Amino acid sequence: xxxxxxxxxxxxxxxxxxxxxxxxxxxxxxxxxxxxxxxxxxxxxxxxxxxxxxxxxxxxxxxxxxxxxxxxxxxxxxxxxxxxxxxxxxxxxxxxxxxxxxxxxxxxxxxxxxxxxxxxxxxxxxxxxxxxxxxxxxxxxxxxxxxxxxxxxxxxxxxxxxxxxxxxxxxxxxxxxxxxxxxxxxxxxxxxxxxxxxxxxxxxxxxxxxxxxxxxxxxxxxxxxxxxxxxxxxxxxxxxxxxxxxxxxxxxxxxxxxxxxxxxxxxxxxxxxxxxxxxxxxxxxxxxxxxxxxxxxxxxxxxxxxxxxxxxxxxxxxxxxxxxxxxxxxxxxxxxxxxxxxxxxxxxxxxxxxxxxxxxxxxxxxxxxxxxxxxxxxxxxxxxxxxxxxxxxxxxxxxxxxxxxxxxxxxxxxxxxxxxxxxxxxxxxxxxxxxxxxxxxxxxxxxxxxxxxxxxxxxxxxxxxxxxxxxxxxxxxxxxxxxxxxxxxxxxxxxxxxxxxxxxxxxxxxxxxx
Amino acid sequence: xxxxxxxxxxxxxxxxxxxxxxxxxxxxxxxxxxxxxxxxxxxxxxxxxxxxxxxxxxxxxxxxxxxxxxxxxxxxxxxxxxxxxxxxxxxxxxxxxxxxxxxxxxxxxxxxxxxxxxxxxxxxxxxxxxxxxxxxxxxxxxxxxxxxxxxxxxxxxxxxxxxxxxxxxxxxxxxxxxxxxxxxxxxxxxxxxxxxxxxxxxxxxxxxxxxxxxxxxxxxxxxxxxxxxxxxxxxxxxxxxxxxxxxxxxxxxxxx
Numbered sequence: 001x002x003x004x005x006x007x008x009x010x011x012x013x014x015x016x017x018x019x020x021x022x023x024x025x026x027x028x029x030x031x032x033x034x035x036x037x038x039x040x041x042x043x044x045x046x047x048x049x050x051x052x053x054x055x056x057x058x059x060x061x062x063x064x065x066x067x068x069x070x071x072x073x074x075x076x077x078x079x080x081x082x083x084x085x086x087x088x089x090x091x092x093x094x095x096x097x098x099x100x101x102x103x104x105x106x107x108x109x110x111x112x113x114x115x116x117x118x119x120x121x122x123x124x125x126x127x128x129x130x131x132x133x134x135x136x137x138x139x140x141x142x143x144x145x146x147x148x149x150x151x152x153x154x155x156x157x158x159x160x161x162x163x164x165x166x167x168x169x170x171x172x173x174x175x176x177x178x179x180x181x182x183x184x185x186x187x188x189x190x191x192x193x194x195x196x197x198x199x200x201x202x203x204x205x206x207x208x209x210x211x212x213x214x215x216x217x218x219x220x221x222x223x224x225x226x227x228x229x230x231x232x233x234x235x236x237x238x239x240x241x242x243x244x245x246x247x248x249x250x251x252x253x254x255x256x257x258x259x260x261x262x263x264x265x266x267x268x269x270x271x272x273x274x275x276x277x278x279x280x281x282x283x284x285x286x287x288x289x290x291x292x293x294x295x296x297x298x299x300x301x302x303x304x305x306x307x308x309x310x311x312x313x314x315x316x317x318x319x320x321x322x323x324x325x326x327x328x329x330x331x332x333x334x335x336x337x338x339x340x341x342x343x344x345x346x347x348x349x350x351x352x353x354x355x356x357x358x359x360x361x362x363x364x365x366x367x368x369x370x371x372x373x374x375x376x377x378x379x380x381x382x383x384x385x386x387x388x389x390x391x392x393x394x395x396x397x398x399x400x401x402x403x404x405x406x407x408x409x410x411x412x413x414x415x416x417x418x419x420x421x422x423x424x425x426x427x428x429x430x431x432x433x434x435x436x437x438x439x440x441x442x443x444x445x446x447x448x449x450x451x452x453x454x455x456x457x458x459x460x461x462x463x464x465x466x467x468x469x470x471x472x473x474x475x476x477x478x479x480x481x482x483x484x485x486x487x488x489x490x491x492x493x494x495x496x497x498x499x500x501x502x503x504x505x506x507x508x509x510x511x512x513x514x
Numbered sequence: 515x516x517x518x519x520x521x522x523x524x525x526x527x528x529x530x531x532x533x534x535x536x537x538x539x540x541x542x543x544x545x546x547x548x549x550x551x552x553x554x555x556x557x558x559x560x561x562x563x564x565x566x567x568x569x570x571x572x573x574x575x576x577x578x579x580x581x582x583x584x585x586x587x588x589x590x591x592x593x594x595x596x597x598x599x600x601x602x603x604x605x606x607x608x609x610x611x612x613x614x615x616x617x618x619x620x621x622x623x624x625x626x627x628x629x630x631x632x633x634x635x636x637x638x639x640x641x642x643x644x645x646x647x648x649x650x651x652x653x654x655x656x657x658x659x660x661x662x663x664x665x666x667x668x669x670x671x672x673x674x675x676x677x678x679x680x681x682x683x684x685x686x687x688x689x690x691x692x693x694x695x696x697x698x699x700x701x702x703x704x705x706x707x708x709x710x711x712x713x714x715x716x717x718x719x720x721x722x723x724x725x726x727x728x729x730x731x732x733x734x735x736x737x738x739x740x741x742x743x744x745x746x747x748x749x750x751x752x753x754x755x756x757x758x759x760x761x762x763x764x765x766x767x768x769x770x
Contacts, residue, residue, distance in 0.1 A: 116603075116605070116608075117603065118601075118603025118604060118605035119605045119606075119607060119608065120605075121570070121601065121605055122599075122601075122603070122604070122605025122606070122607070123605075123607075124570055124594070125568065125570065125594060125599035125601070125605070126594065126595075126599070126618050126622065126665070127590070127591040127592070127593070127594030127595040127619060127622055127623075128622060129591050132591075132622060136607075136618075137607060140609050141608070216609060
């Protein structure tokens with residue numbers, strides 16, 4: 001409990017970013033929805049189309065909606081030029097605005113439809129123009145209902161804005177995602193508490209405004225509005241940045257190793273006098289494009305991932321050939337510089353509990369043939385769609401009784417509890433050693449190599465200072481060192497470290513090793 | 515009265531809504547200063563005809579002349595400020611006080627109505643000027659319609675048109691407000707057209723009764739002439755209802 005209170009004061013920046021993002025999305029949604037509602041009030045067709053579209057948007061999971069704006073904006077660069085941001089505030093704003101449209105639009109349309117006929121006839125009868133009727137009669141009488149819609153939209157948007165973390169926009173989702181991946185529950189709870197508190201505060205403030213409008217209590221309406229405006233201004237003030245030059249942005253995907261390496265890279269660059277910024281918890285597919293488009297500057301990726309996902313190759317020419325091909329392809333295709341290999345691999349491997357493996361007499365993938373029908377295999381959410389899985393399955397002719405998806409953190413728990421018999425583990429994962437797991441041999445070499453690479457965006461590809469600062473990391477991180485650091489972050493007992501602390505230990509080890 | 519130029523002229527007015535003909539070619543002149551009642555059953559077209567005056571309904575044929583001008587050529591907002599409109603729904607603006615409701619017409623025209631004038635208008639409809647600060651939902655139905663009448667009179671209209679103005683009121687309030695409106699008609703020198711389905715009300719209040727049936731004008735006579743048996747079958751059927759009621763009540767009184 002105490003831990004949570006220690007974390008909360010440090011979330012000021014994230015809170016400010018969260019407020020600015022959510023408030024902008026609501027404001028933009030109002031700008032779109034309110035005129036549209038007026039139009040819908042005059043045409044049944046418009047009303048039906050607008051409401052159907054807004055409802056359709058609601059059926060898309062918020063996470064997917066946020067992710068979809070990345071490729072969309074990337075393709076729009078051909079129209080608006082390379083300056084168009086593809087990650088961060090802009091796509092988050094667009095997705096959340098779409099999400100906020102429905103409640104505002106629906107309440108505004110319903111409010112208009114339920115206005116008293118007699119009052120509308122009187123407005124015409126006393127000689128109001130259409131505009132006067134809207135401003136003097138329709139708008140004030142609909143206002144409390146519209147406000148209720150804005151309230152709903154605000155609560156939704158503040159909740160959904162935590163997901164903006166995955167597309168590189170700082171928000172209260174940062175501690176939640178970082179905490180989930182490193183099993184730092186205090187961090188997760190602190191993020192949830194902060195965003196829930198913000199949602200509750202917004203809900204109550206807007207309720208005061210709504211009641212003020214409904215009961216015609218001006219002091220409530222204007223008082224509530226004043227506090228909302230002050231809150232947004234404070235958030236904007238908290239967000240102001242006094243730096244003139246863009247810092248070097250270090251990306252990480254959603255697992256511990258990535259958080260640790262990002263911190264390690266950041267500390268080396270800071271020691272060399274650079275300012276750095278972290279974009280933690282990006283979606284795996286987003287990171288590579290983000291580096292290629294210089295939306296972020298540095299990422300750690302893996303040869304096997306780039307090979308399958310971006311070169312679209314399914315063959316396995318061997319570790320060295322793969323590395324050289326990727327290096328050449330990145331430079332030619334994306335202007336991305338592959339600075340080098342960190343020294344360890346984070347490959348896919350199949351792991352089992354040692355007692356279970358012994359019981360079944362399994363030591364390699366080949367031993368699973370014929371026994372798989374009774375077994376459950378667990379993989380991370382993308383694993384069963386990946387070419388590695390298809391390659392292994394086809395190379396050995398494997399058939400499993402059941403396949404199940406788990407978040408990477410929970411795969412090991414599933415193995416421990418017997419919910420899965422075999423999992424797709426990662427070779428650099430500290431839990432393999434800690435849980436005394438058996439990694440099944442791959443005699444047919446069906447699984448490709450996954451050398452960890454350091455990628456530099458076109459923006460800093462030729463920066464000699466950056467290259468010099470990061471040079472000592474190349475070839476310096478052994479798989480044992482990485483496993484140890486990962487386990488320090490993933491473990492849940494007293495020895496648990498934050499990614500930053502683990503990175504510090506790893507840095508010392510690397511520097512001593514040199 | 516006969517020599518005065520007509521303030522309002524219906525000239526072959528026709529209103530069709532799709533297949534339905536609500537008003538089928540009505541021609542009628544209404545002289546300034548006259549109190550005309552339009553009577554007919556539901557669906558006879560009387561309300562539709564009335565609403566062509568302030569262009570809440572646009573005729574599909576013919577035209578309506580107000581003081582010699584075709585109403586369809588006048589800017590609707592300006593026309594409606596010259597024509598006071600009272601209707602069954604009343605339609606007080608619930609978010610405006612009584613004073614704000616009464617002052618809305620002049621306010622739209624860019625004038626501010628003085629509190630003294632609002633008090634005067636409230637007194638005209640026999641409401642205490644202290645009511646001016648109240649909100650509509652604090653008033654009874656009869657009080658609301660009194661405010662509705664005051665609002666219609668606030669812009670000093672040349673013409674007052676009323677669509678079933680007392681339809682939703684209890685009989686006592688209805689009678690009192692009817693008499694009040696008739697008195698104001700005389701005192702303020704108004705021209706009034708009132709639509710009602712109640713022949714007794716029409717006979718008691720109007721100078722002239724126009725009877726509508728299936729979109730056509732079937733009778734146009736003074737209350738005296740109607741009571742004397744003129745105006746044709748439809749009009750006489752409508753007159754017979756209150757007359758028989760009155761006779762039965764008189765008979766009951768005689769029997770004790």
